[in-house]
Amino acid sequence: MRRADRLFQIVQYLRGGRLVTAANLAKRLEVSERTIYRDIVDLQSTGVPIDGEAGIGYIMRSGFELPPLMFTRDEIVALVTGARMVKAWGGTAMMAAAEEALVKIEAVLPEAERSRVGDTKIFSPSIGLAGQARELIDRCEQAIEAREIIALDYSDEDAATSKRNVRPLGLWFWGKVWTLVGWCELRDDFRMFRLDRISNLTPTGGVYKPDPERSLEEFSRQQKEKYEQYLAETKQGGD
Incomplete structure (x- = not known):
């Protein structure tokens, strides 16, 4: 749970006007009592009217309401x-x-x-994205979240097929085309796989550990470096 969500939940639990102990809040939110103590102090510092102390419990004075959500x-x-x-x-x-x-x-x-x-008169018609493609996006996202090594049956632009074991790192959307960014164990390098060229995706049962040299951040850094180099060479060619 994000800290912002936890702070919101604490306020919600205290809204009933009854004494609630830090131990009870910690159990509900699955964190330590020390974390609850820090959260209560932070909420009090922002003006939330919480009374009480560690070891006894906390109560929120009546009349406090969360401000309405406002957007421009x-x-x-x-x-x-x-x-x-x-x-x-x-x-x-x-x-x-x-x-x-x-x-x-x-x-x-x-x-x-x-x-x-x-x-709001801005729309994005979903022409051409079939249910199977949507499910593949979900499966890729789940594999990224779980850091699960996956096996792909993949076809390149020349229709040549190959089997790849991939560490999935991120999904990029290019407008009608999704690509999976991953570390390809066959090529021992970063690769981008178009989802519409993946005919089959299966879990291997393996899980990879975070590696700074094989991360989405490193891939992005390399892509930026290549783009800047391309711009420099283009500028030199035009002089």
């Missing part, structure tokens, strides 16, 4: 557009989450701002 017009447009794009081009799980996010955003907006959600 541009922020609402950005959130709605982003959610619509994810619904159109994301995986199955992403699509469901984007739909739920839109419902939640609209629910917490003030009445005067709710109409902006439906009034």
Whole structure:
């Protein structure tokens, strides 16, 4: 659980006007009592009216309300557009989450701002992304999260097929085309695999440990370096 989410949950548990011990909060949130003590101090420092002390318990004075969630017009447009794009081009799980996010955003907006959600006239038609492709996105995302080594049946641009064991590192979307960034054990190097050229993806049962030399950050650094080199060579060629 993110710390921001934990702080929110602490406020929610204390809203009933009853004494709650740090031990009880720690058990509910699956953290140590020391973590709860630090969180309570931080909440008190921001003005949340929590009374009590370590070893006794905490209670929140009545009358405290979390401020309503406020977005500017541009922020609402950005959130709605982003959610619509994810619904159109994301995986199955992403699509469901984007739909739920839109419902939640609209629910917490003030009445005067709710109409902006439906009034946003920016769309992303989901033409050409089949259910199988969405499921493959989900499977790649799950493998990335679990750091699971996967086996791919892959076809390159010349339709030559190969089997690859890959450490999946990230997913990049290029507009209609998703690519899986990973460390290819066959090539012993970074590779990008177009999802529409993956005919089969299966788990190998292996799990890889984080490695700075084989990380998404290192891949991004190398890509940036290559791009800067390309720009320099292009500039020299034009002089």
